[in-house]
Structure formats: structure tokens, C-alpha cells
Amino acid sequence: MTRKKGGIEIRPVRSSSTIYEQKMVVHTNPSRAPSSLDGVSLPLLSLVLPGSLWHLMKRSTAPLVKSRLRIVSAAADIFHKKGVRTAHIGEIAKAAGVTRQQLYHHFRTKGDIAEEVVRAYLAGIKTGTSRLHGRLESWSDLKRIFIAHIELFEEFQMRRGCPLGIIANELTEEDETIRQDLNLVFEALKERIATFLKKEKSEARLVPTADEEQLAHLYVATMQGAMLIGKVRRDSHTIKGIFEDLWRHFSRYKA
Numbered sequence: 001m002t003r004k005k006g007g008i009e010i011r012p013v014r015s016s017s018t019i020y021e022q023k024m025v026v027h028t029n030p031s032r033a034p035s036s037l038d039g040v041s042l043p044l045l046s047l048v049l050p051g052s053l054w055h056l057m058k059r060s061t062a063p064l065v066k067s068r069l070r071i072v073s074a075a076a077d078i079f080h081k082k083g084v085r086t087a088h089i090g091e092i093a094k095a096a097g098v099t100r101q102q103l104y105h106h107f108r109t110k111g112d113i114a115e116e117v118v119r120a121y122l123a124g125i126k127t128g129t130s131r132l133h134g135r136l137e138s139w140s141d142l143k144r145i146f147i148a149h150i151e152l153f154e155e156f157q158m159r160r161g162c163p164l165g166i167i168a169n170e171l172t173e174e175d176e177t178i179r180q181d182l183n184l185v186f187e188a189l190k191e192r193i194a195t196f197l198k199k200e201k202s203e204a205r206l207v208p209t210a211d212e213e214q215l216a217h218l219y220v221a222t223m224q225g226a227m228l229i230g231k232v233r234r235d236s237h238t239i240k241g242i243f244e245d246l247w248r249h250f251s252r253y254k255a
Contacts, residue, residue: 161231210253
């Protein structure tokens with residue numbers, strides 16, 4: 001594959017032993033979106049928020065709406081950088097440009113924030129408006145998705161893995177709510193690929209013997225593995241090679 005460009009419900013944490021514990025006492029395409037809002041740096045804004053939420057954030061005059069979305073986006077970036085376990089409420093508030101009291105108004109625990117971050121990813125995937133999971137109507141669109149993943153991780157010098165995988169890797173058996181939310185996200189990733197392949201088969205662009213569901217599962221598993229290996233090795237050539245192999249495997253089933 002050549003590298004081309006152009007072409008909320010909140011639930012409480014159930015156990016203090018989970019990675020999402022850290023309770024707070026309340027005292028009071030998808031084109032790339034801008035990287036800041038009101039002077040606050042939000043480097044993963046276009047990755048986390050689906051287009052409809054970004055427009056809501058940009059146009060809304062309601063301070064509470066803007067504050068909540070800024071918290072979610074800032075937390076997503078911090079979780080992506082260092083994981084949920086070591087992230088601190090204070091640094092999330094600072095990155096979002098809000099006070100602790102303002103953050104407390106929206107979220108009771110760090111687990112609440114993590115759950116809404118995951119649901120923001122899910123919304124972006126389902127609507128096809130996130131940077132990594134945009135429109136998928138052709139094989140060219142599928143290839144662009146592969147390239148978008150490579151470009152994102154090169155931007156971070158291969159120092160970060162999959163945002164979802166980082167959260168999933170920290171789960172314990174007590175984290176049932178966030179596990180269910182993550183399962184919905186991975187199922188959505190699988191389903192959008194399977195749906196595309198089924199459409200291609202119905203229009204005679206995919207060989208009749210192709211197993212759409214199995215190919216979709218392979219896509220999700222390979223992408224996750226590639227991003228993990230790329231982060232460990234800090235080598236973009238490795239992840240590019242894996243994506244190229246995955247692309248060639250998919251191409252074998254084109255009619």
C-alpha cells in the first residue's frame with residue numbers, strides 16, 4: 001500500500017478496586033477538525049468527537065455543553081497518552097480549561113469520564129464521522145481508513161497505541177460496565193466492515209465464497225495487533241507492512 005493523502009448515560013463505578021476508581025467529593029469526515037477551542041489544546045478532538053458533536057461544541061452558546069465536550073476530548077487525549085490508571089482528575093480539568101468544580105458538575109468519577117470517552121468513540125464509528133473511521137462506501141474508502149491509522153500513529157512518533165486498546169488493556173474483572181461499552185465499540189468496528197463487504201458481494205464486487213463476518217473479525221484483530229506492535233517497536237515500517245498484508249488479503253476476495 002502506498003502512502004497517499006487526499007485519496008449519554010453515566011453509570012457509577014461499582015468497585016473501588018477497579019482502574020477507574022478515584023472518586024471525587026463534590027464541593028459545589030470528516031475533514032480534520034481544528035486542534036484547539038478557545039485557546040485550549042485538544043489534539044484528539046477530530047478523533048474522539050463525531051462531526052455532529054464538534055459542530056455542537058463550536059456553535060453552542062451553552063457553557064455547560066462546551067465544558068462537558070471539552071472535558072471528554074481532553075480526557076481522551078490524556079487516556080490515549082498515559083492510560084486511565086495513571087491519569088489524574090486535575091490534569092484532565094487543566095487540559096480542558098475548566099476548574100475542578102466545573103468538572104465535578106459533569107462527572108462524579110474518573111470512570112464516568114472514561115465511559116463517556118468510549119461512547120464518543122462509538123458515536124463517531126457509527127456515524128462514520130471520526131477521523132479514523134470515515135465514510136466506507138468503496139474499496140478506496142477502505143484503503144483511506146488504513147492510511148489514516150498509519151498517519152495518526154506517525155504523528156505521535158509511534159509512541160501511542162490504539163486509544164480503545166489502551167483502555168481495554170487496563171480492564172479488570174470488576175470493570176463490567178466499561179467492558180460492555182468497549183465490546184459495543186469493537187462490535188461496531190466489525191459490523192461496519194461486514195456491512196461493506198456484504199454490499200460488495202450483493203453487487204458482484206466480492207467473490208461469492210468470501211466470509212464477510214470472518215474477514216471483518218480479522219480486520220479488527222489485525223488492526224489492534226498492528227497498532228500494539230507499532231507502539232512497542234516504535235517502527236512505522238512494521239505497522240505499514242502489516243496493513244499492506246491485510247490489504248492484500250482483502251484484495252484477494254475482490255471479484
